[in-house]
Amino acid sequence: MTDTLAQQAATHWGAEVVRLLSHRENAVYEIRLPGGARAALRLHRPGYQDFAAIRSELWWCAALAGEGVAVPAALPHQGGDLLAELPGGRAASVIEWVAGIPLGAGGTLLPYPPAQTLRLHHAFGALVAQFHAATDRLTLPADFTRPRWDIAGLVGEAPLWGRFWDHPEATPTQTARLAEARDFLHDRMAAHLAAGAKIAPIHADLLRENIFVDGDRLSLIDFDDSGWGFRLFDLGTALAQNLDEPAYADIRDALMQGYGTADRAMVETFTLMRCCASVGWAMTRLGPGDPVHPRHLARALDCAARVIG
Structure with missing residues (x-):
């Protein structure tokens, strides 16, 4: 079910799901954006942070990245928003790929x-x-x-x-x-x-x-x-x-x-x-x-x- 949601979420960014990276609190996938760039898709766990709190997190990380801090910025989907709502009310976001281990x-x-x-x-x-x-x-x-x-x-x-x-x-x-x-x-x-x-x-x-x-x-x-x-x-x-x-x-x-x-x-x-x-x-x-x-x-x-x- 989670993989199906990931595929649905990726379409908001025009992206292709490559693989599951982790499934601890959130489910995180590597995706390929149009043009070939790698990124990380997050399916936010239901019932933990609400949409307002997730939007605040994404805004903060984007602002920190803009200040030159080494954190991944959130990437807007094709509709221009940083957050996509999936069937069942689950939230999805995409952040820049972070190199390293x-x-x-x-x-x-x-x-x-x-x-x-x-x-x-x-x-x-x-x-x-x-x-x-x-x-x-x-x-x-x-x-x-x-x-x-x-x-x-x-x-x-x-x-x-x-x-x-x-x-x-x-x-x-x-x-x-x-x-x-x-x-x-x-x-x-x-x-x-x-x-x-x-x-x-x-x-x-x-x-x-x-x-x-x-x-x-x-x-x-x-x-x-x-x-x-x-x-x-x-x-x-x-x-x-x-x-x-x-x-x-x-x-x-x-x-x-x-x-x-x-x-x-x-x-x-x-x-x-x-x-x-x-x-x-x-x-x-x-x-x-x-x-x-x-x-x-x-x-x-x-x-x-x-x-x-």
């Missing part, structure tokens, strides 16, 4: 020499700083709407990705520790705001698979989870996948230096925040007994031991 997948970094790994993370941090600064220069449309990764959206009564401290497969001891982490994170984020941090548009999902490497050039993809949030949450998200790396401290420091922050305590706080949020993500998307649950719980609790003590 992901920095890694899941728990595995690309096997670069240690010095190159650190150079890449320094460049990664600099790219995140560039896109944050470029966003600050933009005048957002009046109808710009995206989810809020603020205190309420992360540790409030109804977080965007679920109440991680209520995970049904956590032991009583784990549940108590996650509740302690929630309180700790709430207090640290509140203090961060009081100290002058601002809530602004962030990527919110800077995992390895969303960082493309092409020689010395890095690009950011997949703004599907982007929204209003704490800037350092972007760094914490990137670091959450690196906690088990032997060179974790060096990777963290290279990322921070590239970004231009020395606030290690808050970067570590947002690393814990991402680990906890991922527990909620798995709880609301994966079935009981899925092996991801114990892995995410263990990572969050290990990170809590590192950050809270």
Whole structure:
């Protein structure tokens, strides 16, 4: 059914579907545009972002690309719109092709020499700083709407990705520790705001698979989870996948230096925040007994031991 929808969606751009690239949250296909250029077709998952939020994402990425940030711009279809509505109400969009390969997948970094790994993370941090600064220069449309990764959206009564401290497969001891982490994170984020941090548009999902490497050039993809949030949450998200790396401290420091922050305590706080949020993500998307649950719980609790003590 998804392949049929992809074929229908591609016709809006006069394109030909080449192959399925991934089917995680969205279904993403390589397509061939008239004239032969490659592009990526996204079938947005139903029930996650509404049309207004998707349009805001596409506008933002196009504006960032216009500012010289290495992100793929959305491409209008033959009717001139950035978004096509498919049968059943599903949304489709097309973005520019991004050359290169992901920095890694899941728990595995690309096997670069240690010095190159650190150079890449320094460049990664600099790219995140560039896109944050470029966003600050933009005048957002009046109808710009995206989810809020603020205190309420992360540790409030109804977080965007679920109440991680209520995970049904956590032991009583784990549940108590996650509740302690929630309180700790709430207090640290509140203090961060009081100290002058601002809530602004962030990527919110800077995992390895969303960082493309092409020689010395890095690009950011997949703004599907982007929204209003704490800037350092972007760094914490990137670091959450690196906690088990032997060179974790060096990777963290290279990322921070590239970004231009020395606030290690808050970067570590947002690393814990991402680990906890991922527990909620798995709880609301994966079935009981899925092996991801114990892995995410263990990572969050290990990170809590590192950050809270």
